[in-house]
Amino acid sequence: MFIDQVKVHLKAGNGGNGIVSFRREAHVPLGGPFGGDGGKGGDIIFEVDTNKSTLLDLRYNKKIVAENGEQGKNKRMHGADGRDIIIKVPLGTLIKNDDTGALLADLKHVGQRAIVAKGGKGGRGNCHFKSAKNPAPEYAEKGEAGDDINVKIELKLLADVGLVGFPSVGKSTLLSVVSAAKPEIADYHFTTLVPNLGVVKVNDGRSFVMADLPGLIKGASEGKGLGHQFLRHIERCRVIMHVVDMGAVDGRDPVQDFEIINKELESYHYRLMERPQVVIANKMDMDEAEENLKRFKEAYPDVEVFPACTLINEGLQLALYKVADLLAVTPEFPMQEEEEQGVLYTFTPKEEDFSVINNGNGRWTLIGPKIDKFFEMTDFEKEESVRKFGSLLTEIGVDEALRQKGCMDGDLVAIHDFEFVFEE
Ligand SMILES: Nc1nc2c(ncn2[C@@H]2O[C@H](COP(=O)(O)OP(=O)(O)OP(=O)(O)O)[C@@H](O)[C@H]2O)c(=O)[nH]1
Ligand SMILES: [Mg+2]
Incomplete structure (x- = not known):
């Protein structure tokens, strides 16, 4: 099962305490305060790693704790800082405060980092508190507590193009012939449970990221089949490649298929039908394909269709050019959270009861x-x-x-x- 949502408890390191100590050396009769500062607690940092495509490693890591800062030392020496923890996550990971729902980080650039739980500052040692009035202060600051938060980590697949269609229409086959991705391909429905990503290079040098997605069925937008949980992965795709089985291998009517899937995209609340579509008429090697394509074109005279046989990588190049052209002119679609939230990387303080x-x-x-x-x-x-x-x-x-x-x-x-x- 594809893991795209994990809850984790983060505890950043506490700052080390500052200490109270006094200089005591032979020949120095009035040695002043000499206590050093505590070290800073370790941060918990999330970082994009393009080699990762799931949140699987986080699933078994329910609590992540960063090291505390060491307490200060004598002779004004700093305690050591706690080590930071860096958690590598796939591109497109969102991190939310699980208690307030506030968006803490939206990792959508290669190499992007976000400090999600901040380590506490070290307390100052008594050497900082010396004054004319109090030349020998008997107190030092305590270290600040590190952030302690429950987060919900969500992965929204980050692809430029999403392959959409009924199960077994050949979406994964398409991805496998135009990119180096090796998705599982089989003649049973819902072979793809985990969206696969591939980088597609068009012959003129342009490139984009394509995702094959689990098949959709009628009612997917209401949660039927596997479609529902994956429809939201399409949110960030700017272009949809809609694959239709013209061979009608499963006995459905391709003319109807096209309409049913579009209805599902329309019913889902993320404005998926606003994304431009490139329609692939697949399995053109099958007997009934030509006849079905003719009917399809009659039914949708305004839709540009690319006849193809993904099995042998035939007819796809023109469609890929079309995708690259559309990507060049299609802006990113803001995601629901961004629209609502406006600002990223904010911590919402807990509302006081009174x-x-x-x-x-x-x-x-x-x-x-x-x-x-x-x-x-x-x-x-x-x-x-x-x-x-x-x-x-x-x-x-x-x-x-x-x-x-x-x-x-x-x-x-x-x-x-x-x-x-x-x-x-
Ligand atoms: N005849 C023919 N069969 C094809 C073609 N493309 C794919 N297939 C077959 O169709 C079946 C399903 O292919 P997949 O690529 O797994 O289909 P999918 O759309 O990813 O299916 P799900 O992951 O289950 O949604 C496989 O048996 C493929 O070999 C084609 O162009 N012609
Ligand atoms: Mg598949």
Whole structure:
């Protein structure tokens, strides 16, 4: 089974602690602070590797942990930085924060790298805190914690051209004769479970990446067959090569086939029908092929068709020129996430449940979406409901937060127009 989605927990290295130490040497009576800084925690970096085509290696690696920075050393020496971890992924990999859904990296260029989980900074040793007032500081900073996130890694195949059609129409055969790819070819349906990529070189020197995709069937856009999970791989293809079996080897009607597949592309929500199509009339060596092609042309007079016999690589060169021409004039289609997200490589901070505002004179205000929600759900006429409201606030940490900010017994806390007296 083709792995195109994996969830992994990433823990970047923590920064090492700075240390407290003092210079003690013979003949140096007042040796000052001498504690060094902690090292930086290791980052977790994702990098495009064009030799990879699946996320398979990540499947068994549920948690990836980068090394922590070492703590600082005496004599102002830095602790060693934690080693970074570099995870190689195929071109076209998307990494999302699994908790918030935010897109963290969109790896679509050869050699591209993205730091997805950042290691913590090392804490400063006490040698940094010396001042006239405090010539011998007894404290040092702790290291910063490294990012700790759950990510969802998705692979969207990155091909310029996608081969689309019913099962067994000869998509993989086509890819195998125009590129060095060696996909499995057989006369049973759904031979291709994993999309294969091949680099196609046209005789005039132009080249592009082609993907053979698993066969589509009627209802694929609603999840039937294997089509559904792979339709989204077509999203990034700029041109579609639509292969039709003119030999009608499986007993279907090629005229209908063409319409059914286009309907599926249309029903899928990624505007797949907006991509230009190059139509291949395959298996022209079969007896009924000529007759079917004639009917096909009558049914779709405006569609340019390239008759071919992929088995012996016949009739494909013109179609490949056509693809290269179309690629030259067809821009990339923005993907759904990009349109929604706008910005890439952003971390969305977790939304706070509430905030505490100090109004002075022992008066405080609480605001925030969770508080509003509880507030709306509470009937302030009923004692029990009010009590429940109180315990919900405690549950999300309101008491603790108020106390931390300096709220004292007897202070007044307001939520909208409701006020209560704070007591421990
Ligand atoms: N007669 C004839 N048979 C062909 C031709 N091209 C491919 N075939 C045969 O058609 C069968 C299916 O070919 P594949 O290339 O595996 O078809 P596919 O579209 O990739 O099929 P799936 O991966 O199952 O969707 C194989 O038995 C091929 O040998 C052709 O031009 N003529
Ligand atoms: Mg195939």
